[in-house]
Amino acid sequence: MRNLILGCLLLLAFPGFSQFTVTGTVVDSATNEALSGASVILHQKHASTNKSGNFTFNEIPEGRAVILVSHVGCSDLSFPLYISSDTHLTLVLSHHIHVFDEVILYAHSDELEPDIRLSQKISSKKIDQIGAILISDALQDVGGVRFLKTGNTIGKPMIHGLHSTRLPVIIGNNTLESQQWGIEHAPEINPFTSGSITVIKGAGSLIYSGSAPAGMLLFETGGFDDSAYSRVLFMGGGSLFHANSGRLGLKLENYNPLTGVGNRLTFTADMNGDVASPNYNLGNTASRQYGASYNLAWSQDFLDLSIDANYFFQSPGILKASHIGNLSDLKRAYESDTPLINREFTFEIDRPFQRIQHGVLHAGMALEMQDSSMLFADYQFQMNHRQEFDVHDEGDEVALQLSLFTHQFHIRYDQHFREHWRQQIGVNMQGQGNIYRGSYFIPNYLRIEAAPYYSLTYEGKKSLIEAALRYDIQQFETFRNENGQTKTDTFNYGDYAAAISGWTIINEDLKLHFSMGTYFKFPEVNELFSDGLHHASAAIEIGNKSLKTERSYVLTVPVLYSHNRWKILIEPYARYFNNYIYLNPTGKSQLSIRGAFPVFEYTQTDVFFRGTDFDIKYHLLSNTLIELSGELIFADDIENNLHIYGIPANKLNLIIGQTRAQFSSLENIRMQLESSYVFEQKRVELQSDFVPPPEGYFIMGLRIDAEQKNIPMSYSLRISNLLNATYRDYLNRYRYFSDEAGRILNFTINYRIK
Amino acid sequence: MKQIILSLTSLFIILSISSCKEDIVDPPVDNEQEVITTVHLIFTDSASSAVDTFSFMDADGPGGADPTIDSILLNSNSTYFVEAQFLNEQDPNDVEDITEEILEEGADHHICFDGIVNLNVDVSSDPADNNGFPVPVNSTWRTSTSETGSFTLLLKHKEGHSHQDCNEGETDVEVSFNTKID
Numbered sequence: 039m040r041n042l043i044l045g046c047l048l049l050l051a052f053p054g055f056s057q058f059t060v061t062g063t064v065v066d067s068a069t070n071e072a073l074s075g076a077s078v079i080l081h082q083k084h085a086s087t088n089k090s091g092n093f094t095f096n097e098i099p100e101g102r103a104v105i106l107v108s109h110v111g112c113s114d115l116s117f118p119l120y121i122s123s124d125t126h127l128t129l130v131l132s133h134h135i136h137v138f139d140e141v142i143l144y145a146h147s148d149e150l151e152p153d154i155r156l157s158q159k160i161s162s163k164k165i166d167q168i169g170a171i172l173i174s175d176a177l178q179d180v181g182g183v184r185f186l187k188t189g190n191t192i193g194k195p196m197i198h199g200l201h202s203t204r205l206p207v208i209i210g211n212n213t214l215e216s217q218q219w220g221i222e223h224a225p226e227i228n229p230f231t232s233g234s235i236t237v238i239k240g241a242g243s244l245i246y247s248g249s250a251p252a253g254m255l256l257f258e259t260g261g262f263d264d265s266a267y268s269r270v271l272f273m274g275g276g277s278l279f280h281a282n283s284g285r286l287g288l289k290l291e292n293y294n295p296l297t298g299v300g301n302r303l304t305f306t307a308d309m310n311g312d313v314a315s316p317n318y319n320l321g322n323t324a325s326r327q328y329g330a331s332y333n334l335a336w337s338q339d340f341l342d343l344s345i346d347a348n349y350f351f352q353s354p355g356i357l358k359a360s361h362i363g364n365l366s367d368l369k370r371a372y373e374s375d376t377p378l379i380n381r382e383f384t385f386e387i388d389r390p391f392q393r394i395q396h397g398v399l400h401a402g403m404a405l406e407m408q409d410s411s412m413l414f415a416d417y418q419f420q421m422n423h424r425q426e427f428d429v430h431d432e433g434d435e436v437a438l439q440l441s442l443f444t445h446q447f448h449i450r451y452d453q454h455f456r457e458h459w460r461q462q463i464g465v466n467m468q469g470q471g472n473i474y475r476g477s478y479f480i481p482n483y484l485r486i487e488a489a490p491y492y493s494l495t496y497e498g499k500k501s502l503i504e505a506a507l508r509y510d511i512q513q514f515e516t517f518r519n520e521n522g523q524t525k526t527d528t529f530n531y532g533d534y535a536a537a538i539s540g541w542t543i544i545n546e547d548l549k550l551h552f553s554m555g556t557y558f559k560f561p562e563v564n565e566l567f568s569d570g571l572h573h574a575s576a577a578i579e580i581g582n583k584s585l586k587t588e589r590s591y592v593l594t595v596p597v598l599y600s601h602n603r604w605k606i607l608i609e610p611y612a613r614y615f616n617n618y619i620y621l622n623p624t625g626k627s628q629l630s631i632r633g634a635f636p637v638f639e640y641t642q643t644d645v646f647f648r649g650t651d652f653d654i655k656y657h658l659l660s661n662t663l664i665e666l667s668g669e670l671i672f673a674d675d676i677e678n679n680l681h682i683y684g685i686p687a688n689k690l691n692l693i694i695g696q697t698r699a700q701f702s703s704l705e706n707i708r709m710q711l712e713s714s715y716v717f718e719q720k721r722v723e724l725q726s727d728f729v730p731p732p733e734g735y736f737i738m739g740l741r742i743d744a745e746q747k748n749i750p751m752s753y754s755l756r757i758s759n760l761l762n763a764t765y766r767d768y769l770n771r772y773r774y775f776s777d778e779a780g781r782i783l784n785f786t787i788n789y790r791i792k
Numbered sequence: 793m794k795q796i797i798l799s800l801t802s803l804f805i806i807l808s809i810s811s812c813k814e815d816i817v818d819p820p821v822d823n824e825q826e827v828i829t830t831v832h833l834i835f836t837d838s839a840s841s842a843v844d845t846f847s848f849m850d851a852d853g854p855g856g857a858d859p860t861i862d863s864i865l866l867n868s869n870s871t872y873f874v875e876a877q878f879l880n881e882q883d884p885n886d887v888e889d890i891t892e893e894i895l896e897e898g899a900d901h902h903i904c905f906d907g908i909v910n911l912n913v914d915v916s917s918d919p920a921d922n923n924g925f926p927v928p929v930n931s932t933w934r935t936s937t938s939e940t941g942s943f944t945l946l947l948k949h950k951e952g953h954s955h956q957d958c959n960e961g962e963t964d965v966e967v968s969f970n971t972k973i974d
Contacts, residue, residue: 363949363963370959379950379962429962430949471816478822484813519819526817571854578855630854631828633966637855 060095062127063087064107071699075748077792079106080119082266084792086748106265159236162260165229167743168754169275169285169786171306171327176229177255180237181667182609182651184686187770188222190281190313190779191325191354195225196769197237198611199647199671199685200252203562208246208256210346210400210418212446215470217424219564221575222771225255226350226396226422228329230273230287231304233259239594240539240553244491244506245450245462248535251557251590251613259333259346262293262300270791273306280759280780282383283310285327302333311385312355315777316764321381322388325354342404350396355387359775361429361573364632365728368576371775372729389429397421411453414464418446426476439475444468460495472563478570480563481518481527487511501542509534512560516567529566533558533587551596561585565619565640571630575771576728578628579621582640589616603657610650618645618675620682623726636728644677665693672721683726687719687734687768704744704753712739719768732773735765750790758782821883827853828890831945831967832877835933837870848967851881864971866913872933874915876903878947878965891929898925900951904958907943911971912936926955939973 060080064073064087072091077084081103085093103119107129119125158180170176174193177183185193186201194201207214207225209232216226229235239253247254273287285308293300308327313320328351335344359377362368371378381388398420405413421443428437450464468487474480491508514529537555544550568581596609622641627634649671656664668690673682695710719731738760745752762781766773831848850859866872880888894901905915905928913935917928945968950961 361962364966366966367963378960471813473815474819476822482816482819484816517817517819519821522821524818569855580855628855629850629859631831631848631850631859631965631967632854632963635854 057097057099058121058124060098060105060121060125060127062093062129064091064093064129073705075705075745075750077108077750079108079263079265079267080104104265106263108263159234160229162229162234165234166271166273166287166289166788167752167786168756169273169287169788170229171285171287171308171329173225173227173229173235173255176235177237181653181691182669183237184669184689184769186221186684187767187772188224189320189323189354189357189770189772191310191323191327191352192222192224194221194223195255196686197239197252198613198649198651199673199682200613203249203559205252206243206247206250206254208254209348209398210402210446211246211414211416211448211450212418212466212468213247214257215420215442215444215446215468216396216422217440217442219562222392223394223424226352226394227257228306228327228348228350229257230289230306231329231331231348231350232257241493241504241506241537241555242539244508244535244537244555245464245493246466248489248491248508248510248533249557249559251555251559251592251615259302259331259344262291262302262335264295266294266296267792268292272789272791273786275754275784275786277310277782277784279783280314280316280762281310281782281784282312282385283308285309298337300333300335300337302331304331305329309385312381312383313779313782314383316762316780317777318376319380319383320357320359320772320776320779321377321379322355322358322391324385324387325352326387327352340406342402344400344402346398346400346402348396348398348400351394353387353391353393356390356392357772357775358388358390358429360772361390362576364630365576365635366633368728368774377776389427391427393425393427395421395423409453409455411451414448414450414452416446416448418444418448420444420446436476438477438479440480441473442470443472444470458497460497462493462495463491465490478518479572480567481516483514483516483563485512485514487513496540501540503538503540505536505538507534507536510558510560514560514563516563518567527566527583529561531560531587533560533589537592547599547601549598549600551598552594553596554593555591557590557592559588559590559619561587561619568640571635576635578630578635578637580637580639585619585640585642586617588619588642590614590618591616605653605655607653608650609652611648613647615645615647617642620645623683623723625725643675645673645682646676647671647673647682661697663693663695665691665695667691667693674721680723681721683722684769685719685721687731688717690715700747701744703747705747707744708742710741712741714738716767729774731768732766735763735767737761737763737765750792752788754786754788756784758784827880827882828878828947828965829853829881830877830879831965832875832879833864833945833969834875834877835864835866836873836875837867838873839870846969848969849881851884853882861967861969864969866933866935866971866973868935868938868973870935872935874931874933876929876931876945894927894947895923895925895929898923898927900949900953901925901927901964902946902948902950902953902955902958902961903928904946904948905943906946906958907941911939911941911943911973913939913973935973937973940971942968942970944968 064076074087074089074091076087078093080095081098083095085095087093098121100122103121105119160176165176174185177195182197184196186196187193197205202218214225217223236256237253238256243250243254269291271289276284287306290303306329310325313323331348333346358379359371400418403415424440425436426438447467450462452462454460466489470485472483489508489510493506495504511532516527518525535557539553541549541551565585566581566583568579572579591614594611599606619642621638624637624639626637628637651669653667658664670688671686673685675682692713693710698707701707715736716734718734722731740757740760742755759781764777767778829851833846835844846862846864848859848861878890880890908915913933915931915933917931919926921930946958947965948961949964953961
C-alpha cells in the first residue's frame with residue numbers, strides 16, 4: 039500500500055478486434071510529474087515507462103489479464119483487468135510522501151493506519167536495499183528496538199529493556215530455537231535470506247508464544263508476484279573508514295502462474311576485517327557471515343504448499359582485549375586508555391572466536407476450506423551448533439560446544455465469520471534435545487512442549503479488538519555426568535497467557551490503541567543449572583533449581599494523533615513482573631586460583647518496568663520531515679527497592695529527512711540526517727557492576743537512498759558515527775575494554791534483472 | 793485434553809529424537825581445558841636439604857567448594873631452592889602437569905612473586921634452570937630478617953611477554969600466601 043496507490047483508473051473503450059493495444063501513463067501524485075522507469079508487466083510482456091511516463095503493450099488478446107506495476111524499492115502492485123478493447127490506463131502513484139514510513143505497516147489494517155510503531159514491518163525489499171545480513175542492521179531504523187551488543191557483529195534485539203527468552207523470534211511460524219539465553223548470543227538469522235521482519239505487539243503474539251511481554255519478531259519468507267516472471271537480484275556492498283568489509287548477495291526468483299510453482303534461491307557472503315574506534319584498532323573483531331536459503335512454493339486453487347531451507351553461518355572474532363583472566367585484569371583493561379592486547383588491522387580471525395551455524399528445514403501447508411476458513415500446518419526442524427574457541431587452545435580444539443536439535447509442529451485453523459469476526463484455534467508442539475561438549479555450562483537436556491491457543495478478533499471499521507488465550511505445558515529433563523554417574527533432573531511446568539489488544543478510532547485525527555495481557559516465562563536451562571565461572575562476564579554464576587515460573591502483567595496504551603502536518607505517537611507502558619528471574623549480585627566473592635570473583639545467583643523478585651516511547655513527526659514541506667522521538671524507561675526491583683541491571687539508558691533522536699523525486703540521473707532520493715543523544719544510565723546499583731555506566735553521548739548519522747533512472751538499480755549509503763565521536767555504550771559488553779566504532783561508511787548497490 | 797496433547801506430542805517427539813537420544817541421556821565427563829586447580833611451591837633448604845611443600849588447591853575449579861591454602865613458614869637467613877608446580881587435578885585419575893607447558897611456552901608466560909620484597913626475601917632465577925626463559929618456575933630465595941606478611945604468586949599469559957612488568961598479560965593464576973619468616 040505504501041508506494042503504489044492506484045488513484046485513478048480510466049478505461050476508454052473502443053470497439054475493436056480480438057487483439058488490442060493497452061497504453062498507459064504513470065504519474066506521481068505529489069508532483070503530477072510523469073514517472074519514468076516504472077516496470078509494467080501484462081500478459082508476460084514487459085514494458086518500462088519512458089520519460090513521459092508512458093508505456094504501451096501491443097497485441098494483447100481479449101480476456102482476463104493481470105497487470106503488475108513495480109519499482110525498485112517499492113512493493114509490487116497488481117490488479118486484474120478484463121480487456122475487451124484498446125485501453126488506456128492512467129496510474130496515479132503516491133510515490134514519496136511516506137517514504138520515511140516505509141518500514142511501517144499495521145498488521146491488521148494496512149489501509150487504515152500505515153504509520154504506527156505497534157506493528158512495524160521491514161519488507162524484504164528494504165532488507166535487500168540496505169543489504170542487511172545482520173538482524174541488527176535490518177532493525178536499526180525501527181523505533182523502540184535497541185540492541186544488547188557484544189561488539190559490532192553480535193546484536194541481540196531488545197524492546198523496552200526485555201530480550202532473549204522474553205522477546206521471541208519467529209521463523210516458519212514457530213519460535214527460533216537457539217542458545218538465546220546467553221548475553222553474547224544473538225538470534226541466528228540472516229534477514230537477507232529469511233525475508234521480511236514484523237515487530238508484533240499485542241494479543242496476536244499468543245499464536246506463536248506465551249512469553250512475549252514486550253512483543254516478538256516475526257520473520258516471513260516473501261510471496262511471489264502474481265504473474266510469470268524470472269528475476270535476478272544482485273546485492274553488493276561494503277564499508278569503509280573504521281570498518282572494512284565486503285558483502286555480496288544473490289537472489290534468484292521465478293514464478294509460473296500456470297503451474298503455480300515459485301522458486302527462490304538466495305546466497306550471501308560477508309567478510310569483515312577488524313573494526314576500529316576513532317583512536318585504535320579493535321583487535322580481533324573481524325568476522326564472517328554466510329547464508330543460503332531455498333524456498334519452493336506451489337499453489338493450486340485451494341492449497342498452498344511450501345518448503346524452505348535456510349542455512350546460517352557466523353564466525354565472529356572476540357575482541358582480544360576482552361579476554362581476561364580475573365577481576366584485576368578487567369580493572370586494568372578498563373583503566374587503560376588503549377586496549378591492553380591489540381593487533382594491527384587484519385581480516386584474519388584469531389582465537390578467541392565463536393562459530394555458529396543454524397539450519398532450518400520448514401514445510402508449510404495452507405488449505406482453503408469452504409466458508410473461506412483456512413487450515414495451516416507447519417513442520418520445522420532446526421539445528422543449532424555453537425562452538426566457542428578459547429585463546430588457550432590450539433588447532434581445532436573447542437572449549438565449549440552446544441548442539442541443539444528441535445522439531446516443531448504448528449497447526450492453526452483460521453475462520454472468518456459473520457462479516458466482522460475471526461477466530462483462530464491451534465496448537466504448537468515442540469521437542470528439543472541439547473548436547474554439550476567441552477567445559478560445563480549447561481547440562482544436556484530433552485524438552486517437550488505443547489501449547490494450545492485460541493484467538494478471537496472483531497474487526498470493525500472504526501475499531502479492532504483481539505483477545506487470545508494460550509496454555510503451555512513443558513516437560514524438561516536434564517542429564518549431567520557427575521563423577522562418572524549420570525545425574526538426571528526433571529521439571530514440569532505449565533502456565534497460561536492471556537491478552538486483549540486492539541484500537542479504536544476516536545475521530546479522524548485520533549486513534550487509541552491498547553494492549554493488556556499476562557504472560558509467563560519458564561525458567562531457562564542456564565537459570566536453573568549455571569554453576570561456575572562465566573568467562574564472558576568475569577563472574578561466578580550459580581543457577582537455582584527451585585526457580586518458579588515468572589509471570590508478567592502488561593498494559594500499554596499508545597495514542598496516535600495526526601493532523602495536517604503533524605503525526606504524534608505516544609506509547610506509554612507498564613509491565614509488572616512477579617517472580618522476575620534475574621542474576622543477582624550476592625555481594626560475596628569467591629576465591630579461586632585466579633583470585634576472587636564476585637558471585638551472582640539466579641533469583642526471583644518483583645519488578646516494575648514502565649516508560650514511554652514517543653515519536654513526533656512534522657512535515658515542514660511536502661518533501662521535508664522533522665521527527666523527534668525518544669525512549670524513556672525505568673525499571674525497579676520493587677521488592678528490594680533496587681534498580682535493575684542492564685536497562686537501556688534514555689534516548690532522544692532527532693531526524694531531518696528530505697525526499698526528492700529526481701536529481702540528475704537518480705530518482706526517489708531520500709536523505710536523512712539523524713542525531714541521537716543517549717543519556718548516562720544513572721539508575722544502577724554500583725555493586726552489581728564492575729565499573730560505572732559510561733557517560734551520555736551524542737552521535738550523528740547520515741543516510742541516503744536512491745534509485746537509478748531507467749535501470750533497475752538502487753543505492754543505499756549510510757554513515758554511522760558521522761562526527762567520529764569517541765564514546766561507550768552501556769548496552770555493549772565491550773564497554774569495559776574499548777570505545778565504540780568510529781565513523782563507518784556503509785554502501786549497498788542492488789541490481790535487478792527481470 | 794492436556795493428556796491427549798502431551799501424549800501426541802511425546803509420540804511425535806520420540807519418533808523424531810530417538811536417533812540422537814543416546815548422546816543426550818548419556819553425557820561424557822566435562823572437559824575443562826587448561827584449568828589450573830593446584831599450585832605447589834616446593835622449598836628445598838640449601839643447607840639441610842629438607843623439603844617443604846606449600847599449596848593452593850581448588851580441585852573443582854572456580855565456584856563450588858572453597859579452595860584450601862597453606863601458610864608458608866620459612867627460616868630467616870636461609871637459602872631455598874623453590875620449584876613452582878602447576879597442576880590440573882580436576883580428574884584425580886588423570887592429573888595433568890601444566891608446569892612443563894609453561895616452560896615450553898616460556899616466551900608467552902611470566903611468573904611473579906608480588907610483594908615478596910616486603911618480606912625481605914631476595915628472589916633470583918637463572919634462565920638456564922627454566923628452559924632458557926626468564927620465567928622463575930625454578931628460583932632461589934634468600935631470606936634475611938624475621939617477617940610476617942604475604943605475597944602473591946602471579947602467572948601471566950601473553951604472546952611475547954616482556955618479562956618485565958607483572959601487570960602485563962592475562963592472569964592465569966593469582967594466589968596469595970600468608971608467610972611467616974622465623
